[in-house]
Amino acid sequence: MQWDWQVFCKSTITGELAPGCFGSGGEVTYLQWMLSAWGWTVAVALLALAIALCVGLLVGTVRTQAARPWALLAACWTELFRNIPVLVQIFLWYHVLPIFIPVLKNLPAFLLAACALGLFTSARIAEQVRAGIQALPAGQNQAATAMGLRLWQRVRLVILPQALRMVLPSLTSEAMNIVKNSSVAFAVSVTELTLFAMQAQEETARGLEIYAGVTLLYMLTALLVNRMMALIEARTRVPGLLAVT
Amino acid sequence: MMTLDFSFFSTQWLQTYVLQGLLFSLQLTVVATVGGIALGTVLALMRLSGRRLLAWPAASYVNLMRSVPLVMVLLWFFLLMPSLLGRPIGAESSAVITFIAFEAAFFCEILRAGIGAIPRGQRDAGFALGLGYAQNMRLVILPQAFRMMIPVLLTQTIILFQDTSLVYAIGAYDLLKGFEVAGKNLGRPVEAYLAAASVYFLLCFSLSQLVRRVQQRVAFVR
Numbered sequence: 277m278q279w280d281w282q283v284f285c286k287s288t289i290t291g292e293l294a295p296g297c298f299g300s301g302g303e304v305t306y307l308q309w310m311l312s313a314w315g316w317t318v319a320v321a322l323l324a325l326a327i328a329l330c331v332g333l334l335v336g337t338v339r340t341q342a343a344r345p346w347a348l349l350a351a352c353w354t355e356l357f358r359n360i361p362v363l364v365q366i367f368l369w370y371h372v373l374p375i376f377i378p379v380l381k382n383l384p385a386f387l388l389a390a391c392a393l394g395l396f397t398s399a400r401i402a403e404q405v406r407a408g409i410q411a412l413p414a415g416q417n418q419a420a421t422a423m424g425l426r427l428w429q430r431v432r433l434v435i436l437p438q439a440l441r442m443v444l445p446s447l448t449s450e451a452m453n454i455v456k457n458s459s460v461a462f463a464v465s466v467t468e469l470t471l472f473a474m475q476a477q478e479e480t481a482r483g484l485e486i487y488a489g490v491t492l493l494y495m496l497t498a499l500l501v502n503r504m505m506a507l508i509e510a511r512t513r514v515p516g517l518l519a520v521t
Numbered sequence: 522m523m524t525l526d527f528s529f530f531s532t533q534w535l536q537t538y539v540l541q542g543l544l545f546s547l548q549l550t551v552v553a554t555v556g557g558i559a560l561g562t563v564l565a566l567m568r569l570s571g572r573r574l575l576a577w578p579a580a581s582y583v584n585l586m587r588s589v590p591l592v593m594v595l596l597w598f599f600l601l602m603p604s605l606l607g608r609p610i611g612a613e614s615s616a617v618i619t620f621i622a623f624e625a626a627f628f629c630e631i632l633r634a635g636i637g638a639i640p641r642g643q644r645d646a647g648f649a650l651g652l653g654y655a656q657n658m659r660l661v662i663l664p665q666a667f668r669m670m671i672p673v674l675l676t677q678t679i680i681l682f683q684d685t686s687l688v689y690a691i692g693a694y695d696l697l698k699g700f701e702v703a704g705k706n707l708g709r710p711v712e713a714y715l716a717a718a719s720v721y722f723l724l725c726f727s728l729s730q731l732v733r734r735v736q737q738r739v740a741f742v743r
Contacts, residue, residue, distance in 0.1 A: 359725035361683035364697060364718050372711050452588075459590035463689060470592050470690070483600045491589055491597075498588045 283482040284310070284489065291480075306476055306486070313472035314493050320390045320468060321458040321497075325451055327394025332401025337431055339402065340409045350402070357399035363460050366392040370464040386468075389461035397454055404446045408439035441512060448505035452498050459494075469493060527712055534703065542699025543720075545613060549695070550682045553620035557681075558674065560621060561628030566658070568633055579629070586626035592690045594623050599691045612693035616685075624681055631677060635670040636662060672736040679728050683721065696720065 284307040285297040294305045304312075339350035357365070369392040374380040380388065412435060420434040462471035473490040477483040567579035586594065598619040602610045639662050647657035667674075686697045694702075697717055704713025 355726060355729075356722070359679075359683075359722045359729065360718050361686040361697070361721055363686045363689060364714070364721055367697075367714050368718055372714050375711055456588075456590040459592040460687070462592065470590065470596075473593065473596060474690075477596075477600070487593070487597055487600065491593055494590060494593065495588045 279485060280482055281485055283480050283485050286480070288479070306480065309476065310469070310472055310486075310489055310493070313467055313469045313490075314497075316386060316461075316466055316468040317455070317458050317493075318497065320386055320393065320461050320466060321455045323387070323390035324393035324397060324458065325454050327391065328397035328401050328450070328454065329447075331395060331398035333405055333436070335398060335402035336405025336409065337436065339406050341427060341431055341435070354399045354402050357395050358403070360396075362393060362396045362457055363463055365396050366460055366464055368392070385464045386461065386466045389458075389464055389466050393454060393457055393460070397450060397457070400453075401447065401450055404443045404450070405439065408443035409435055411442060412438055441514065444505070444509050444512070448502060448509070451501050451505055455494070455497050455501055525712055525715070526709065527716075530716070534707075538703035538706070539696065539699040542694055542696045545694060546682070546685045546696040549617060549620055549685045549688070550678065552617055553624050553681055553685075554674075554678050556621035557624030557628045558632075560625035561632055562663075564625060564629035565632035565636060568629065569636060583626040583629050586623055587630075591623055591684055592687050595619050595687060595690050598622070612688065612691045615691060616688040616693045620681070620685070624677075627677060628674070631670060631673050632666065635666040635673070638669065639665050668739055671739050672732050675728070675732045675735060679725050679732070682728070683725060686721070 282293060285293050285305050287294050287299050287303050287305055288309055289303055294300075294303065297305055297307055299305050299308060335350045335353050339347050339354070341347075342350070360368075366389055369380075369388040370385060373388075416434055416438065417430060420430040425433065458468060459470040461468050462474065465471065467475075469490045473486055476486045480486065564579045564583060567575040568583070570576055595616065599612065599615045602615050602618065643661055643665065644657060647661040652660065685695055688695050689697060692698075700713045700717035700720075701710070704710035707713075
């Protein structure tokens, strides 16, 4: 088996080597295609992460702080979204929901994939937020109530600032999971890295090089996410806060 | 707005399309869990051995597997297996091998944490009684570690079962594929996807309730 890295410099249309590894006049090389696929991976992952964080925070907080019926609803949400495989959820968003909600038909597949991935992850983040809130000493909530803070104020000013710092490490691994899980978007024809890998492998028959390139990009992305979250963790650290709990 | 029509649902239909897929998904889950735990234990012991020559390769393997999406690992194995084995290999066999290799990395990390949570005194006491390393692991540490880890291991198994749907990428015939083929052949894809989601939900939800029960049962009193 021999490596042939030149495959990345070949044109996706003619299969000829492109000078300088970049095609001109509407022609693209496999390298360019891979980079744009990387962009789609990042786009799906970022959008899904944003959705997952917003919904997960809300659901996790409601589950621990709100009145009974709301807390129950939040619990159902969590169970529903974490007990169906993400691939099945993407199919539901792509094939099933547009039939009941016609507006969704006009949305690009990558938005639907991001929604599916985001809500799937929101259930997991909700669980972590719940664990973080429950790990806080009850005195925090009681003291805040005694000071006359309302529910929303207690959550915003007392509970979440502490709980979130506690769950940041597990949010880091969730963020890295989202990057990896975004690969599932291949199933609804979003040309992200995995679909690129499949199609380019078929077209060029140079699977080893193509897969190696894609794998490296995934690892690079995971590393970047990891470093970024570490930076956030360091920035938001309050000396002595976590040592107490 | 269209109306759902589940009238095509019948035991005969389930037998034709879904049963085979369901059996494969379950089989894959069980084999990958057992194989993954076995291989994962070896990896965990290598990482904990304190010998660089053993710890380093195990750590690199685990970190590599954990930083690449499962779908990509499936594709890699599907691509490489034929040339490694020297003969063509079906999507199903390739999936089984991939899942064992992939899940071993995750089970390794669970086991490493579990073994690390056993108080040091247990190990020292074992050595003081004259047990060798292997005896100490087999008779003192691993039994305690496994008992404590049962809930986490079961949770990982639920995740594994959900992940089996990803064999879609290499075209293996699993539970999801069964429903999909049925939906296409009968012209009712929407109902088939909904049915697939319900089956996965029911299985995973009941398993997670079981984990909750087990969790209360195995809690150690020290």
